[in-house]
Amino acid sequence: MSELTLTVMRLGFLAVLWLFVIVAVQVIRSDLFGTRVTQRGSRRGSSGAAAPSGGAGRQAAPPQQRQRRGAPTKLVVTEGTLTGTTVALQGQTISLGRAHDSTIVLDDDYASSRHARIYPDRDGQWIVEDLGSTNGTYLDRTRLTTPTPIPPGAPIRIGKTVIELRK
């Protein structure tokens, strides 16, 4: 057997062995994280199974009607276990909490089952309202006591979860 062939096989074997290790680690990686974003109302196949960090951003909001210019179009979770999740703002009320029927089901020890809701008023201004939660909802640094309009880019904090409205 020529020296060259053996050298190529030697390096090739090591490469294949490491490839296996890397593939195995990839399998673990896909096992570690993951919440699924599913479409409610209109089920569009199972395309939502992708990891939230990259996949959820794809769900571009469909054309909007009757919305003010410069109004936020999506809600983004920026901290906490659901980081990276986005929900399109369509003029509907978004409920937040640990309850299963919430729009965003928070997996957060400090959240109440019906923690807060975010809804648009008649002018299309988004309002956040605390629903009598145990640990409170914070807009920027202040604890909410009444329904409050959300300024653009202000973080809403619920336990360890931080939510922002973005354009």
Next chain:
Amino acid sequence: MSVVTNTTTIGAIELPSRRNTELMLLGFAVVIPIFAYANVGLAIHGKLPPGMLVYGLGLALLAGVAHLVVRRFAKYADPLLLPLGILLNGLGLVLIWRLDQSERLQNLAKRAFGGFSESTPNQMLYTALGIALFSAVLLILKDHRTLQRFTYISMAGALVLLILPVIPGLGADVFGAKIWIRVAGFSIQPGEFAKIVIAVFFSGYLMVKRDALALASRRFMGLYLPRGRDLGPILVIWAMSLLILVFENDLGTSLLFFGMFVIMLYVATERTSWIVIGLLMSVAGAVVVGTTASHVKARVTAWLDPFACYSTSGACEQVGQSIMSFGSGGVLGAGWGQGNSDLIGFAANSDFIFSTVGEELGLTGVMAFLLLYGLIIERGARTALAARDPFGKLFAIGLSGAFAIQIFVVAGGVMGLIPLTGMTMPFLASGGSSVLANWALIGILIRISDTARRPAPAPAQSPDSEMTQVVRPS
């Protein structure tokens, strides 16, 4: 909820069974050893080995059977454990076959025993038996919690298994260590099976006693010291492992049992003090026995400076040769079949098999092998985290902890990091008991991970379910 359109719900991802991932990895895990086998044949004989087809098909068949059993009986099991086991076992077969081709070892065997017989066919048979045992575990053990009933029976069973090799007439003294028994022409290493059996006892026992061990303690210098009476069990296990060390001359087994107990004690109680106490006790025990027992003393001398006694002691020569194998392997290794690790002589294909990896695959290969083992351990620990019942948690962490200690002890021994102990590298080393026991271990881990990852049954949908909240524990 009113009628909403285009709303998204975020929920925990529904666990896929991942059996197809496992199948893909299994295919990969069968191809790699075949590649290695061809490589050995080409390097040593200059042609493809004749048994390649049979060997490859055999390994593929075993992997296929194991996969089908998992698919049928443990659908949600971890997808990595089986392929990792198959890959390591397949590469172990190649390593043993490669050492079978060595003329030095053939001549050595002819001089010592008057004949040479290949170890590979036997090892292939043991692998088949191992897969059979693996399947039997999955078939019979429908729920690992049934083992909980056998807590104290398994304690007795493990003690019997550990004592067997010392019984005169039954035990066999091989190269100084009394860890084998001879039954009907077969030599069996009961310690390998005792490892699993005693894990059952430890998990059952600690599950019941952990509150007493964790909560009843005094704080002293930042450590939670347990009460004197709670030290009882750890003292008993310590004494037992010392007795193994003294009567069976086996450092590895005693380290394995004591280490496993300390790991499980720590996991059960979350008290760092147990680790400190355990380390102190094992150091004390090792020092006392290391300075008194002659067999252990020889090993320690060989560890401290193998080249000082290289020409006078066989143990030193083996360790020295092993260290030289790792050294001459370098970063990329000499290549399959082109090293001289057969100079180690006896036990080159069992205790010292990792030196062949070091020489022929180099540091790169050694790291890959250690990572493969590490992945098995990681999956075991992950299974323990995911398991819902305390018994399963402790059992999984005990088994993977024992696996980890065994690898540390063997790899550390052949590399000269710690004194050499007569233990086998799981799945790689030649020897039936080790292969059978480790396949049973993987089988149990797969069973626990199946239970842990199986999605909880969905609550029945009723028309007014939206008004009702489902309350689930944890």
